[in-house]
Amino acid sequence: MGHSLRAAALLALVVLSVLVSLLITSLKQFGSGSTRLSNSTDQEGLASLRSALDLHLRERRKEILPLLLHPDGDKDRVLEEVLEQNYGLDSSLWNEVSGSGKAHRDQMGCESLLDVRAVEVLGSGYTKLVVKANLAGGQSVALKLVNEQGIDMSKCLEDFKDLQGCRELVSYKLQKEMLLLQRLRHPNVIQLKGHCSGLQGGEGVEGGRVTVIMEQGTPLQMIQLLQTPWEDRFRVCLDLVRLLHFLSWSPLGSVGLLDFQPRQFVIVSGQLKLTDLDDVSTEEPACRTDADCVLQFPHRNFTLPCSSQGVCEGLNEKRNIYNAYRFFFTYLLPHQAPPGLTHLVDHIMNSTGELKANINQTLEAFERILLLYKSGIHLDNLHPSILRDYSVMRDMSTSGNVEYRCWPSYSQQGCVLSVHSAREAAYICNSHSHCSSFSLTGQKTWTGRLLASFRSSFGHLVPEGGSEVYLKKSKVPQPPSS
Ligand SMILES: Nc1ncnc2c1ncn2[C@@H]1O[C@H](COP(=O)(O)OP(=O)(O)O)[C@@H](O)[C@H]1O
Numbered sequence: 001m002g003h004s005l006r007a008a009a010l011l012a013l014v015v016l017s018v019l020v021s022l023l024i025t026s027l028k029q030f031g032s033g034s035t036r037l038s039n040s041t042d043q044e045g046l047a048s049l050r051s052a053l054d055l056h057l058r059e060r061r062k063e064i065l066p067l068l069l070h071p072d073g074d075k076d077r078v079l080e081e082v083l084e085q086n087y088g089l090d091s092s093l094w095n096e097v098s099g100s101g102k103a104h105r106d107q108m109g110c111e112s113l114l115d116v117r118a119v120e121v122l123g124s125g126y127t128k129l130v131v132k133a134n135l136a137g138g139q140s141v142a143l144k145l146v147n148e149q150g151i152d153m154s155k156c157l158e159d160f161k162d163l164q165g166c167r168e169l170v171s172y173k174l175q176k177e178m179l180l181l182q183r184l185r186h187p188n189v190i191q192l193k194g195h196c197s198g199l200q201g202g203e204g205v206e207g208g209r210v211t212v213i214m215e216q217g218t219p220l221q222m223i224q225l226l227q228t229p230w231e232d233r234f235r236v237c238l239d240l241v242r243l244l245h246f247l248s249w250s251p252l253g254s255v256g257l258l259d260f261q262p263r264q265f266v267i268v269s270g271q272l273k274l275t276d277l278d279d280v281s282t283e284e285p286a287c288r289t290d291a292d293c294v295l296q297f298p299h300r301n302f303t304l305p306c307s308s309q310g311v312c313e314g315l316n317e318k319r320n321i322y323n324a325y326r327f328f329f330t331y332l333l334p335h336q337a338p339p340g341l342t343h344l345v346d347h348i349m350n351s352t353g354e355l356k357a358n359i360n361q362t363l364e365a366f367e368r369i370l371l372l373y374k375s376g377i378h379l380d381n382l383h384p385s386i387l388r389d390y391s392v393m394r395d396m397s398t399s400g401n402v403e404y405r406c407w408p409s410y411s412q413q414g415c416v417l418s419v420h421s422a423r424e425a426a427y428i429c430n431s432h433s434h435c436s437s438f439s440l441t442g443q444k445t446w447t448g449r450l451l452a453s454f455r456s457s458f459g460h461l462v463p464e465g466g467s468e469v470y471l472k473k474s475k476v477p478q479p480p481s482s
């Protein structure tokens with residue numbers, strides 16, 4: 001009896017809760033239905049916004065499609081068909097051809113982001129947010145995501161009022177960048193490590209949740225760079241020229257960087273790397289006359305020839321060279337260039353600033369400077385007798401030193417400069433009124449030059465293998481004569 005009563009009560013409770021939930025659902029539907037009715041014009045407005053946004057989405061997909069073509073991929077046939085159709089690229093077909101959500105075979109995928117630790121913001125721009133992540137194995141990587149607070153998202157939201165759709169639209173820029181990074185692998189392009197689509201909530205690219213995994217660098221700080229030795233500033237310029245040479249002859253044709261600024265680069269272990277690749281052009285503009293091939297800069301215009309095939313030939317390369325000149329070379333190259341190399345530096349400044357040299361010639365000129373700088377040939381006019389003024393102590397270093405500072409020094413505390421040889425160090429020491437000794441410890445810079453430490457006096461000598469101390473004879477205190 002007690003049992004059947006309890007069962008009946010339970011049944012009544014279940015029926016009641018089902019009824020209540022049905023009632024709530026129908027009330028909700030009624031409510032939303034009436035809103036829909038009263039705002040039908042708004043709804044129409046939203047629908048037309050959505051179809052305008054859809055157009056943009058299709059455009060972006062179409063723009064990316066050629067980058068998906070790979071010489072030995074089985075997806076090529078489907079892709080080529082889609083390219084030929086030139087229409088109707090909806091998100092499901094897109095997912096099929098782009099294979100979203102799946103990592104490239106040799107790359108990191110969503111699984112490597114499962115146990116992400118200690119995240120900090122590395123930088124952000126109009127389109128992307130970049131954060132640092134420490135992966136489970138202890139490796140540090142940079143993750144690029146859609147910047148929800150960026151100009152691209154805000155503009156899209158203002159125009160289309162569709163959060164999901166805008167995320168998707170902006171994420172195509174990330175997608176494009178990732179595909180370009182896959183195709184344009186080079187020591188001066190940031191290394192792509194993998195990607196994950198749909199990390200949050202399992203959506204594909206159409207959910208706008210794409211995370212690109214790449215090597216981590218340090219954003220380029222021009223102000224800081226201006227205070228570093230010429231050798232390091234030259235390295236940045238040389239890296240840039242090597243990159244531009246690669247881009248001119250890339251597997252995708254001549255690539256022009258449309259948004260060319262120092263903030264699109266980072267430094268990884270002293271090496272310059274391009275990180276922002278979503279705004280590039282892989283085609284030269286079509287033209288009918290030379291007047292169609294004008295390169296415009298704020299203070300300078302150049303008119304290039306229109307080829308017989310009707311393209312502004314070399315325009316991408318020339319744009320890259322002039323941007324390298326105006327954003328990098330003018331600030332980094334001439335200042336404190338080694339005396340024996342200034343004529344070569346001046347020549348580069350002239351030929352790039354006037355667009356007289358192509359990228360091959362520019363790279364040759366840079367490599368020649370590097371060679372001369374490394375070989376020390378430019379120092380031939382320093383006579384070996386310069387070292388006669390110094391006594392050398394081998395396998396020794398100094399302790400209790402009195403340091404003086406010079407600029408730009410490799411050390412904040414003292415005067416540490418790079419030299420080709422003891423001879424060049426002696427020349428520098430002679431030109432510093434405070435200098436009475438210098439030591440070479442065997443430490444080298446990226447070019448293989450030696451780091452020399454200059455001092456105003458020294459406490460005493462201590463043994464140290466591989467290190468040499470040079471004392472300026474005229475400054476060594478003489479024992480009092482009796
Ligand atoms: N791999 C990276 N390591 C460290 N910082 C980075 C890296 N990639 C980009 N950044 C920083 O994040 C900023 C934004 O990235 P970027 O790709 O330029 O986005 P946007 O396209 O929005 O300009 C860059 O200006 C740079 O300072």
Ligand SMILES: [Mg+2]
Nearest residue numbers: 125263264276
């Ligand atoms: Mg950028």
